[in-house]
Amino acid sequence: MKFTIDTHTHTLVSGHAYNTIDEMAAFAAEKGVTHLAITDHAPKMPGSTGVFYFSNMGIIPRMKNGVKIYMGCEVNIMDYEGKIDLSEYGLKGCDVVIASLHIPCIKPGSIEENTNALIKVMDNPYVNIIGHPDDSRYPVDYERLVKAAKEKHVLLELNNTSLNPDGPRQGAYDNDVKMLNLCKEMGVCISIGSDAHIKESICGFDRAYQVIKDTEFPEKLIVNSDYRLYESYIGKREL
Numbered sequence: 001m002k003f004t005i006d007t008h009t010h011t012l013v014s015g016h017a018y019n020t021i022d023e024m025a026a027f028a029a030e031k032g033v034t035h036l037a038i039t040d041h042a043p044k045m046p047g048s049t050g051v052f053y054f055s056n057m058g059i060i061p062r063m064k065n066g067v068k069i070y071m072g073c074e075v076n077i078m079d080y081e082g083k084i085d086l087s088e089y090g091l092k093g094c095d096v097v098i099a100s101l102h103i104p105c106i107k108p109g110s111i112e113e114n115t116n117a118l119i120k121v122m123d124n125p126y127v128n129i130i131g132h133p134d135d136s137r138y139p140v141d142y143e144r145l146v147k148a149a150k151e152k153h154v155l156l157e158l159n160n161t162s163l164n165p166d167g168p169r170q171g172a173y174d175n176d177v178k179m180l181n182l183c184k185e186m187g188v189c190i191s192i193g194s195d196a197h198i199k200e201s202i203c204g205f206d207r208a209y210q211v212i213k214d215t216e217f218p219e220k221l222i223v224n225s226d227y228r229l230y231e232s233y234i235g236k237r238e239l
Helices: 021-031 051-055 111-121 142-152 172-186 206-215 227-231
Strands: 005-009 035-041 067-076 096-100 155-159 190-193
Touching (some): 005 155, 005 190, 005 227, 021 035, 142 172, 155 172
Parallel strands (some): 067 096
């Protein structure tokens, strides 16, 4: 199993990543990557950019070095009601939107509060993917989360960076196994994201592949297996 679609990466614009779009695309091409989503952090992440960057992304070519580029955003969930930090003006410029809980932007809540935040943000028609819902610092009710993702046609992410034992997120392996088993049972699609903050990490899915193997997760439920399946989940949704 080797996927050539990466659904979650960052550039210099995020403030704590280290390459340009062109550098990311060139490296992706060298690595045999065919489709690359650039999903920089939204404004409330310290060091990130403003709304006009996202609203103006239409000028960026969507093909670079033979790699299909999707320009998007990783928005920050700001409260337990699913409020995010990018207005519709910015969201309209995005091909794909990931919504995530981040420590600098929202303090961890109870299981009920965290789950509510993730489910409520799915009601935003621009949100396509729930980013790294695997961090034990933000405990969630996975049964409710997976059911909501199925109902609202939103992807749940298997994040390779979360699985790094030296990273800040906690308990990702056990949480991912639980989530993927429920997704398999309910027929819910997932995305695999490298969460690359440097070009060398693009399509670096080694830890994610291990979770896929351990759960015997079906390839047909992984959008990285077919760009057409991925594209059926992105863009503004009809609610």
